[in-house]
Amino acid sequence: MQEPRITYRLLLRGRSRWIDLLAGGAARMPLAGAGVVIVIATSAAGHSYSAAGFCAALYVLCAAVVSPQLGRAMDAFGQRVVLLIAAAGQASALLLLCLLALRNAPLWAIAGASMMIGLSSVDIGATVRARWALRERDPAQRRVASMLESVVDEAVFIVTAPIVTLVAAFGAAWAPAAITMGPLFGSTTLAASAPVSRPVRRRRHGPTQRRRRRASVLKPLWRFLLWFIAAGMFLGSIEVLLVALSVEHGHPTDAGLALSAWAVGSAGVALLAGARLAALRPAQVVIVSSIVMAASVAFLPLSNERWWPIAVCLVAGMGASPALGAGFARIAYRAGDRSQTEAMAWASAAMGLGTSVGATAAGAVADRVTTSDAYVLPALLGILLVALALVGRTERGKDRTAEARRPDRTDNEGHPDRPIVQ
Secondary structure (H helix, E strand, O other), X not given: OXXXXXXXXXXXXXXXXXXXXXXXXXXXXXXXXXXXXXXXXXXXXXXXXHHHHHHHHHHHHHHHHHHHHHHHHHHHHOHHHHHHHHHHHHHHHHHHHHHHHHOOOOHHHHHHHHHHHHHOOOOHHHHHHHHHHHHXXXXXXXXXXXXXXXXXXXXHHHHHHHHHHHHHHHOHHHHHHHHOHHHHHHHHHHHHHOOOOOOOOOOOOOHHHHHHHHHHHHHHHHHHHHHHHHHHXXXXXXXXXXXXXXXXXXXXXHHHHHHHHHHHHHHHHHHHHHHHHOOOOHHHHHHHHHHHHHHHHOOHHHOOOOHHHHHHHHHHHOOHHHHHHHHHHHHHHHOOHHHHHHHHHHHHHHHHHHHHHHHHHHHHHHHHOOHHHHOHHHHHHHHHHHHHHHHHHHHHHHHHXXXXXXXXXXXXXXXXXXXXXX
């Protein structure tokens, strides 16, 4: 029987859903701009760009390690307390970074502040997606909600860059203050809208049982986490090589235009067609969208015209948000209600890890060969991306039936769980 079509308008009925949507967008600002503001503030303090890149890498590493653990804490103790503590810590770290940049602080101090920003980074995308997954029991509504959050992801990346640039124009050291609205307004609003719930009483386990419990969260997700790593590697390599190509052609600003076109294409498809794409099987959406991205990138080195990378990225971006939205929807199907936030945080961490690896590899390749030859790397990563999407195709039948088979409010082990979000 065909499922009824769910629209964004129908999904956003109710004031609380709009609050989560808007506050979640604001809270994503550090995710979109923290790396950039760390580079700007470090250079404003008189340090080299290599030192700035080192501080930004420390932030990414700390965030990737901590965010799944914070997700686990949310699943165990509720979102409110974790969001409030993390928001206070991240806002303080960002303002501390401003102060250090104004005082031309030594590199070790700025590196420490960058690590503090990462250690207090909650994966807001995972947090909000987990709320949707716990609130909506209908698989169709979950898929539409995942697509809607992809629109928010892209919109925040588009909006944050000009805000950071505007604030930095008045003083580079104040760039970190541009994204403090994320934890101060967005995260605290999300915390206020989260219901208060008592932690689940857990039985005491020995070391062996604890390790088995931890593995149970990742075991049903490993195929999808591999795909997220490949997606991060693919996207990270493209970003670096676009910069290298634009510099090689003498138009460094073209890289920003191409990346903006990618974001516009991604957000446009998710906004205009996301609800319709959500009616399809997530496995099919991931496969087709991966093919669109991989095939489009193969055309990048075919022309030296300035408009060509922009046009190609616009088309390639149309596959990004459907692929990621469907990927997160599949994560939601596999994770139990107790592990929603942690599971989605692992997916984001996997993608962040892949982005770091892909960007590093692309930079090393671009230093040794011409940029047009370096595009062999994202072409190979695109093939890997499609291959991993095809590996998960055997799971597509479970995507529609997982919710029907799973008892209401249960974890991965079949135990009843308390409703975290009403």
